[in-house]
Structures are given as C-alpha cells and as structure tokens.
Amino acid sequence: MSKPVHAALLLSLILLSACKDENTRHVVTSSGYSSSSSSSSGSASADHGTQAPSGPSAGDSSQTHQEEAEAGVIAKDDLGRIVIASNLTRTEQARVQSDLRYLKNSSLRLNNELVNKTLGITEANNQVLTNWLSDRLQYIVGKSKDLDALLVDSNEQVAYENPNVLPDTILDIAPDLKDKFRKTLSESKGTTIATNIGSLGYLLGKISQTTAKAIDVPGVGHVVMRSPRIGVIQAAAGYSISLLDFFGIRGSDPNSEANKVNRLSTLFHEARHSDGHGKSMSFMHSKCPEGHDLAGLNACDASLNGPYMVGAVTTAILATNCASCNDAEKEALRLMAMDSAGRPQVADENSPGAYWDATPEGQR
Amino acid sequence: MKNKSIPILIISILIVGALFFYASRKKAIPEIESPDAEPEMGQDSSKIVTTNEASKVDGNLAKPNIADAGVSIPETNAKPTVIERAFAKQHLNLEKKLTKEEFAKLSQNILGSLPNKAELKKLTNEEVHETPKIIMEAGVKLGLIAQAIANEPGLQKDGFEFYRACASSEKNPNSVRALCFSNYLAFGKKLGLSTNENIVPASVKTTISRLQKL
Numbered sequence: 001m002s003k004p005v006h007a008a009l010l011l012s013l014i015l016l017s018a019c020k021d022e023n024t025r026h027v028v029t030s031s032g033y034s035s036s037s038s039s040s041s042g043s044a045s046a047d048h049g050t051q052a053p054s055g056p057s058a059g060d061s062s063q064t065h066q067e068e069a070e071a072g073v074i075a076k077d078d079l080g081r082i083v084i085a086s087n088l089t090r091t092e093q094a095r096v097q098s099d100l101r102y103l104k105n106s107s108l109r110l111n112n113e114l115v116n117k118t119l120g121i122t123e124a125n126n127q128v129l130t131n132w133l134s135d136r137l138q139y140i141v142g143k144s145k146d147l148d149a150l151l152v153d154s155n156e157q158v159a160y161e162n163p164n165v166l167p168d169t170i171l172d173i174a175p176d177l178k179d180k181f182r183k184t185l186s187e188s189k190g191t192t193i194a195t196n197i198g199s200l201g202y203l204l205g206k207i208s209q210t211t212a213k214a215i216d217v218p219g220v221g222h223v224v225m226r227s228p229r230i231g232v233i234q235a236a237a238g239y240s241i242s243l244l245d246f247f248g249i250r251g252s253d254p255n256s257e258a259n260k261v262n263r264l265s266t267l268f269h270e271a272r273h274s275d276g277h278g279k280s281m282s283f284m285h286s287k288c289p290e291g292h293d294l295a296g297l298n299a300c301d302a303s304l305n306g307p308y309m310v311g312a313v314t315t316a317i318l319a320t321n322c323a324s325c326n327d328a329e330k331e332a333l334r335l336m337a338m339d340s341a342g343r344p345q346v347a348d349e350n351s352p353g354a355y356w357d358a359t360p361e362g363q364r
Numbered sequence: 365m366k367n368k369s370i371p372i373l374i375i376s377i378l379i380v381g382a383l384f385f386y387a388s389r390k391k392a393i394p395e396i397e398s399p400d401a402e403p404e405m406g407q408d409s410s411k412i413v414t415t416n417e418a419s420k421v422d423g424n425l426a427k428p429n430i431a432d433a434g435v436s437i438p439e440t441n442a443k444p445t446v447i448e449r450a451f452a453k454q455h456l457n458l459e460k461k462l463t464k465e466e467f468a469k470l471s472q473n474i475l476g477s478l479p480n481k482a483e484l485k486k487l488t489n490e491e492v493h494e495t496p497k498i499i500m501e502a503g504v505k506l507g508l509i510a511q512a513i514a515n516e517p518g519l520q521k522d523g524f525e526f527y528r529a530c531a532s533s534e535k536n537p538n539s540v541r542a543l544c545f546s547n548y549l550a551f552g553k554k555l556g557l558s559t560n561e562n563i564v565p566a567s568v569k570t571t572i573s574r575l576q577k578l
Contacts, residue, residue, distance in 0.1 A: 114577040193494060238494070266494060285493075291567070293484050293537050299492040309574070316578050327514040328458060328507030331543070335503035338546075339495045339539040342571040 070142065074219035078104060081134040086219030087142035092239055095254065096140055099267075102260050104130045108321045117349075118305045118313045120358050129268075129314075136271035137231040138364070139217045141197070144234070151201055154214035154224045160206045161361045165278035169286050169298070170203065177204060193239055193266040196273035198232030199282040201225035202362070206281075227362025228282055231274045239263065258329035261318040262336065269311035269340070277361040283307055289345060301344045303356040312340035458508075461516040470512065471526045474505045480535040502540050506530075510547075524551040532563045542571040 068089040075084040075093040077100040084093045106126040115124045119132060144150050170177065177200070197215060202225040205213040214222035215232045223230060253259070273282050285307070288300040301308045319325065319333035346354045462470065479498040487496055513523040530536060530544035545564045552559035561569075 112578060114574075192490065195493075269494075293481050293539070294487075294492050295485075297487070297492050298489045304574075312575060313578065316575055320578075326458060326511060328504070328511035331507040331510035332500070332503030335499065335506060335539060335543045336495045337575055338542045338571055339499050341574040342539050342542065342567070344574070348570075 070218075072219075077101070077134070079130070079134065082137060083139045083217065083220060085139060085141040085217050087144070088140070088235060089142075092142065092235060095239065095263075096235065098255060099260050099263050100130070100133075102257070103133070103264055106318075106321060108317065110317055112317075115313050115317060117355060118309050120305065124317060133267060133271050135231075136229060136274035137233055137267060139198070139215075139220065139223065139230075139232045140194075141215075141217055141232060141234050143236050150197070150216055151204065152214050152216060152222060154212050154222060156212045156214075156224050156226075157210075158205060158212040158224075158226055158362070160209070162278040162281075163206070163209065165281075166203075166207070167276075167279055167281050167284045169284040170207075177207065192236040193263055194236060194270045195234045196228075196232070196270040196282075197234045198225060198230050199228040199273045201232065202228040202230075203282060227360055227364050228274045228276075229360040229362065229364040231271065231364075233267065233270050238266075256329075257322045257324045258319075258333060261315065261322055261325075261333055264318060265311050265315040265336070268314040269307040272305075272307040272310040272358075275358040275360050276356060277359055280356040280358070281361055283356065283358075285343075286345065288343070292345075293342075299343060302346065302353075304344050304346050304349055304354045305356060305358065306344060308340045308343035312337045315340065458511050459515060462512045462519065464519065464522060467512055467516075467519050467522050470508065471522070474509060475526070475529055475533075477505065478502050478530070478533075478536055478540055481537055482535075484537055499537060499539055502537070506540070506543060520551055520555060521557075524548060524555060524557060527551065528559075528563065531568075538565075538568050538571060542568045545569075546572050 068091055070087045071090045071093050072086050074086050075088075075097060076082065077084070077097055082096075082100065084096050088096070104126055106129075108124060108126055108129070110124040111122075112124065116122060119129075121128050121132060141150075201213040201215050205211070205225055212224050212226060214224045217223050217232065223232065225232075273284075276283050280303075283301070283303065283306045285298050286300050286302045288294040288297055290296075292300065294300070303309075315333055315337040319330050319337070322330065322333075325333070348354070479502055483498055484492070484496065491497070509523065509526060513519045527544045527548035531541050531548050533541070536544075541564055545568055548563075549559055551557070
C-alpha cells in the first residue's frame with residue numbers, strides 16, 4: 001500500500017481508539033453510578049440487613065457493594081478491654097475499633113454539671129469517657145436473628161441480688177420478655193445501630209430464678225451473664241451504613257466524624273442499660289405518656305440519667321467537639337440530641353427520683 | 365493523476381467516516397446539564413443530577429456515589445419532587461452561598477417536607493428506640509438551613525423567620541420544634557429582634573432546657 005493509504009489507516013485507528021476510550025470512560029462512570037445507586041439508597045437495601053457500607057474510605061479498603069463475609073476471628077479495641085466478636089465483618093470490626101479509637105484520642109475536656117450528673121462522673125474527657133464505656137460494654141457481637149442460638153442456659157447457679165425486685169417496666173411483660181426481644185431482633189430496621197442484649201440475658205436469668213443465662217459470643221464462646229455490667233451489645237445493620245448521609249456530599253462516608261459521633265452516642269445509650277439494680281436494673285425504658293409524640297410506645301425514660309439523656313449529652317458534647325463536622329452535620333446531630341432529650345418523663349431535676357442509682361447488680 | 369486521487373479519496377472517506385463515528389458515539393454520552401438548570405415540575409429527580417454532573421460541578425465530589433445520594437431523598441411520606449430538586453441543587457456544594465431567593469425556596473421546600481407527628485405515631489417500638497429515621501432525615505434537611513445561614517450571614521434574618529415558622533407549626537414533631545425554637549431565640553437575640561416565647565408548648569421548652577446547661 002502507498003504511504004497516504006497507510007497514513008489514512010493510521011489516522012482512522014487513532015480516531016477509532018479515541019472513540020473507544022471515550023466509550024470506556026462512559027461505561028466506568030455508569031458502573032460507578034449504578035453501584036452507588038444500590039448502596040446509597042442505604043435506607044432501602046439496609047432494611048434487609050445486608051447493606052454493604054457505602055462510600056469506601058481509607059479505613060475501609062476491603063468493603064465492597066456485596067455482602068461481606070464475617071471476619072471469623074475476634075478483634076479488640078486499642079486498650080484490649082472490648083472484644084469485637086468474629087461474626088462482625090472485618091469492615092464492621094474496623095469501624096468499631098476506629099470509633100473507639102476516636103473517643104480514646106479525643107481532645108474533649110469538659111467539666112459540666114449536667115454531663116457529670118447524667119453520666120455520674122466528675123469530668124468528661126477522653127479517658128473518663130473511654131473507661132465509662134468499657135466498664136459497661138465488654139463484647140460487641142454481630143447481628144443474629146436466632147435468639148435461641150444466641151441466648152442459652154448455662155449450668156451456673158447465680159445468687160441474684162435483689163432477687164424479687166424487678167424494674168416496673170418489666171413486670172407486665174416479664175413472661176413474654178424473650179418473645180418480645182425475639183420480635184425486636186427480627187424487626188429491627190436497617191437504621192438500628194445497636195441493642196444491649198447482655199442486660200436482657202441477665203434479666204431472663206434473674207426472672208427464671210434458676211440457672212443464669214449465657215450469651216454465645218462468636219469467637220469467644222458462652223459468656224455467663226452474672227451481671228448486666230458484663231455488657232454484650234449487638235451491632236445491628238445501622239452500624240454498616242451512613243446514617244448521617246447528606247445525600248452523599250458529606251456524611252456518606254460511614255467513617256466521617258459525624259457518623260462516628262452518632263454511633264458512639266448510641267453505644268453510650270446502650271451502655272447505660274448495663275447499669276442499675278433492683279427497680280433501676282438496666283435503666284429500662286418506660287411507656288411514653290399521652291401527649292408525647294411517641295405516646296404509647298416504649299421509648300421514654302423515667303429518670304434524667306437514663307439511656308436517653310446519656311445519649312443526648314454525649315451526642316451534644318461530641319458534636320460540639322467535632323473538628324471536621326460542618327454546620328449541617330452539627331445541626332443534624334443537635335436534632336438527634338433534642339430527640340433524646342425529649343424522652344425523659346421527669347418534670348425537672350429537683351423532682352424526687354429524677355436521678356436513679358446506677359450501681360450495677362452482680363459481679364462482672 | 366488517477367494514481368494520486370485514489371489514496372486521497374480513501375483518506376477523505378476514512379477521515380469523514382471516523383469523524384462521523386466519533387461524533388455519533390459522543391452524542392450517546394448524556395449531555396451534562398447545568399446544575400442551575402431548573403427541571404420541570406414532576407420531572408424524575410434521578411434525571412436532575414447525575415454522577416457526571418456532580419463530578420463536573422465540584423471537583424471534590426469525585427466519589428461515584430455522590431450524586432446518586434444527592435437524589436436519594438428520604439422516604440418520608442412522599443412530597444419529593446420539589447424538594448428533591450432543591451436538595452439536588454443545593455447538595456452539589458454545601459459551601460455555596462445562597463441568594464435570598466434561593467434560600468426562600470429552600471426554606472419553603474424544607475418546611476413543607478418535614479415529618480409530622482402523625483408519621484411518628486405510625487412507628488413501632490423498634491423504630492423509635494433510637495432516633496427515628498424520619499427525624500434523622502429532618503436533621504439533614506435542617507442542617508442545610510443551618511449551613512446556608514453559616515455560609516451567608518446575610519440570611520440570618522431569613523433564617524430567623526424560617527425557625528419561627530418551623531417552631532410554630534403544631535404538626536412538627538417536638539424535637540424539630542425544639543431545635544427550631546432554640547435557633548429562633550438565638551437569632552432573635554443576636555439580631556435584636558423580638559421573639560414570642562409562646563409559640564411552643566412547655567414540653568418543647570423543657571427539652572431545650574435539658575441541653576441548655578451544656
């Protein structure tokens with residue numbers, strides 16, 4: 001062939017290859033769009049509890065948009081005090097570790113009467129808050145809907161303190177407590193972050209007055225619930241998604257500081273359920289009264305130092321201390337704090353019994 | 365002459381053909397819509413902003429899921445299209461300074477899309493144990509208002525009016541009213557505007573007072 005023909009063919013190939021490149025770019029973009037579409041509609045797919053975290057970040061390089069396998073081995077927080085069970089995915093384990101590390105390294109330092117009274121501390125700082133949490137939370141397990149496999153009878157006899165004293169809230173539902181909890185597990189929505197199952201195990205054992213219950217912590221074995229302070233918290237589907245999702249611009253990264261604050265304040269709320277004795281055991285929620293937005297639902301507290309106020313103050317102080325949160329994120333966190341602060345049904349802090357004795361039952 | 369013209373003819377055909385092919389392929393890639401373009405009422409929100417658009421508008425938004433999330437508006441009870449448009453636009457850049465007109469439009473859309481107490485009543489124990497999803501979504505919406513005011517202090521008076529309206533509405537959940545009332549009082553004080561303490565019930569004030577000591 002002549003040189004001009006060669007040149008013409010070459011030119012054509014270059015142009016065709018340019019077309020192909022453009023086409024390839026388009027395919028990649030489309031693919032990215034559709035995969036994020038399935039993930040970031042978080043609310044929808046997360047309801048099935050199989051939501052892979054969206055918005056991969058440095059800390060989550062292993063995450064994919066497919067369901068991730070369980071880690072298979074336990075992990076621990078930096079201080080080695082909290083065991084993260086093997087049935088969480090590696091991403092979830094890393095997220096729990098990262099959240100706890102965030103708290104441990106926080107520059108937070110606050111001496112505030114409200115915070116101190118609510119948490120029963122003398123100063124709120126990273127060390128105190130980390131210890132407060134790990135005193136009440138020893139195991140974090142992955143989601144399991146099979147309550148019978150999760151909660152088993154141990155052969156251990158436990159001499160329960162205050163043997164015949166149970167929280168008022170529990171009295172009317174005591175016979176159905178396990179069924180109620182089973183329902184909770186099966187119905188928990190994609191946005192539920194965590195549930196304290198340790199206090200339930202302790203309560204069931206105490207109600208039965210026979211042998212103590214044990215919780216099967218994957219990777220550890222059966223943990224006998226001699227005290228609610230043993231602290232077993234189940235991470236639910238909400239741990240895997242970005243709940244504070246500003247439509248993907250900010251907060252779509254589950255590891256954003258704002259999302260960490262959200263998850264940590266939920267852990268603080270749940271950790272409070274590991275406290276109390278007798279009537280105050282587990283700081284159980286009470287029915288919201290007529291006139292309340294959530295009237296008739298078991299979503300209020302009868303004290304000012306119960307899980308909801310613990311959640312409210314920790315959300316508020318962590319949000320205030322959040323260095324990377326923008327105004328939008330801080331405002332969203334403020335609303336969450338308001339939601340929690342509206343739950344206690346106590347007239348004011350001077351009301352009799354406004355603050356419950358948080359001393360726990362049993363030995364950890 | 366004949367020998368020379370054949371290659372030139374072939375070259376011309378190939379070039380024209382290649383250019384035509386290239387042009388037709390490029391046309392298959394959706395045109396990027398201006399982020400400020402106003403979609404028609406009722407237009408499918410997913411067409412408002414695509415990933416390509418978001419990436420083009422703001423280089424920081426290179427993550428593939430951004431714009432998708434930008435149109436993945438809360439599943440509160442419907443009322444989506446108008447607010448979705450506003451959000452999709454607004455969310456392209458949280459640092460954008462809104463004009464008074466844009467803020468008014470956003471405010472109106474958000475006021476009309478906040479969850480109401482009746483929606484809360486439909487929830488189960490499990491759904492309200494932690495902050496209900498619809499309240500979290502309301503927080504995201506109210507976050508946009510807070511961000512817009514922070515970005516453009518000239519909107520503080522408009523924000524004050526927004527918060528007054530939000531706090532006054534008896535349909536709004538008390539937590540939402542508490543946040544709005546708290547901001548209404550704060551802006552009223554800051555701007556020297558008179559405020560009416562009676563636009564919210566005692567329970568809302570109680571909620572605010574519990575966190576005021578922080």
